[in-house]
Amino acid sequence: MSDLDYIRACIRDVPDFPKPGILFKDIAPLVEDAKGFMTTIDMMAARWADSGVERIAGLESRGFIFGCALAYKMGVGTALLRKPGKLPSDTVSVEYSLEYGTDSIEMHTDAVTSGMKVLLVDDLLATGGTAGAGLKLLRAQGAHIVGCAFVIELSFLHGRNALEGVPVDSLITY
Amino acid sequence: MSDLDYIRACIRDVPDFPKPGILFKDIAPLVEDAKGFMTTIDMMAARWADSGVERIAGLESRGFIFGCALAYKMGVGTALLRKPGKLPSDTVSVEYSLEYGTDSIEMHTDAVTSGMKVLLVDDLLATGGTAGAGLKLLRAQGAHIVGCAFVIELSFLHGRNALEGVPVDSLITY
Numbered sequence: 001m002s003d004l005d006y007i008r009a010c011i012r013d014v015p016d017f018p019k020p021g022i023l024f025k026d027i028a029p030l031v032e033d034a035k036g037f038m039t040t041i042d043m044m045a046a047r048w049a050d051s052g053v054e055r056i057a058g059l060e061s062r063g064f065i066f067g068c069a070l071a072y073k074m075g076v077g078t079a080l081l082r083k084p085g086k087l088p089s090d091t092v093s094v095e096y097s098l099e100y101g102t103d104s105i106e107m108h109t110d111a112v113t114s115g116m117k118v119l120l121v122d123d124l125l126a127t128g129g130t131a132g133a134g135l136k137l138l139r140a141q142g143a144h145i146v147g148c149a150f151v152i153e154l155s156f157l158h159g160r161n162a163l164e165g166v167p168v169d170s171l172i173t174y
Numbered sequence: 175m176s177d178l179d180y181i182r183a184c185i186r187d188v189p190d191f192p193k194p195g196i197l198f199k200d201i202a203p204l205v206e207d208a209k210g211f212m213t214t215i216d217m218m219a220a221r222w223a224d225s226g227v228e229r230i231a232g233l234e235s236r237g238f239i240f241g242c243a244l245a246y247k248m249g250v251g252t253a254l255l256r257k258p259g260k261l262p263s264d265t266v267s268v269e270y271s272l273e274y275g276t277d278s279i280e281m282h283t284d285a286v287t288s289g290m291k292v293l294l295v296d297d298l299l300a301t302g303g304t305a306g307a308g309l310k311l312l313r314a315q316g317a318h319i320v321g322c323a324f325v326i327e328l329s330f331l332h333g334r335n336a337l338e339g340v341p342v343d344s345l346i347t348y
Contacts, residue, residue, distance in 0.1 A: 017262035024262045028282055031242070032229065032251040041246055055206065061235035065242045065252070068205070072215055072243040077206040080239075088191035088198045108202055 003039050008172050010036035025152050027123050031065055040171065044149050045073045047169050051146040053119040055079055055112055059134055066151060067121035079111035081134050092140060096133035107137045114142030125150040125170060128162030135163065177213045182346055184210035199326050201297050205239055214345065218323050219247045221343050225320040227293040229253055229286055233308055240325060241295035253285035255308050266314060270307035279304065281311045288316030299324040299344055302336025309337065
């Protein structure tokens with residue numbers, strides 16, 4: 001079995017979550033599996049090894065799972081992009097659209113510095129709403145985005161359209 | 175400067191968060207700092223190297239930051255203990271008391287197996303409410319708890335009282 005097939009076999013389909021008709025891709029079994037998780041992190045690290053990345057940006061909270069382990073592996077730190085009201089110091093925030101209504105994410109103003117090479121990490125690329133908002137936040141602070149890394153991409157939702165101009169890599173595509 | 179002094183210097187005091195009179199210990203600068211974060215993970219791994227740990231249990235969401243990097247370093251997987259409604263498959267949950275009202279955490283029923291040696295990880299031990307609830311969940315699934323690992327402990331809140339009978343280790347104590 002190839003490494004990618006092993007990772008794919010660790011992802012669980014859960015029908016009708018969070019609502020009827022949605023087939024949810026559950027990464028919990030992958031995170032529980034030592035070989036699956038380590039292979040995932042090692043593959044992501046290899047794919048961005050030549051990017052010059054200086055800081056990971058992790059999207060709360062499943063982005064922390066992969067982003068912080070990847071940061072450890074690559075020897076860099078992680079900027080935390082969190083839901084509103086969680087970060088205690090001075091923050092910048094950006095709103096983004098959901099299917100119904102809006103949500104927003106926040107980042108400390110000093111989480112990245114101007115010109116810093118940043119790799120955005122999340123578990124899954126769907127419509128790209130959250131990741132696109134993350135890019136906006138990072139760019140507003142002057143970050144140079146080297147790319148976006150996902151474990152899973154739901155390509156039929158065309159999330160890459162929200163991340164135009166940025167290299168995007170996903171390990172597993174549905 | 176010793177490794178512990180370096181880690182301590184990366185933790186930021188934020189007054190009056192989340193409410194007036196509270197001095198918040200902000201781990202964001204530590205997570206952003208490559209040396210600080212890697213030293214933290216390496217020290218935690220060294221302290222539990224002989225514990226026989228087979229799985230980390232990470233508490234959402236700051237526990238994911240340290241727990242998943244530690245799991246990568248130690249070559250084990252991570253069980254995700256999450257806020258209600260986030261986990262898609264069959265779950266068990268437990269309620270715990272807050273200063274006002276209650277909260278609860280959930281875990282997939284198959285996140286640990288009976289007899290599995292589990293290390294609970296979170297960023298900070300305060301009153302021990304969340305970590306104590308995590309221990310209950312893990313034990314209800316038959317896990318053998320080898321210990322609880324924290325980056326920071328606020329010892330004046332006596333959180334260890336909520337974790338009786340379990341080895342507890344914190345890198346930094348206030």
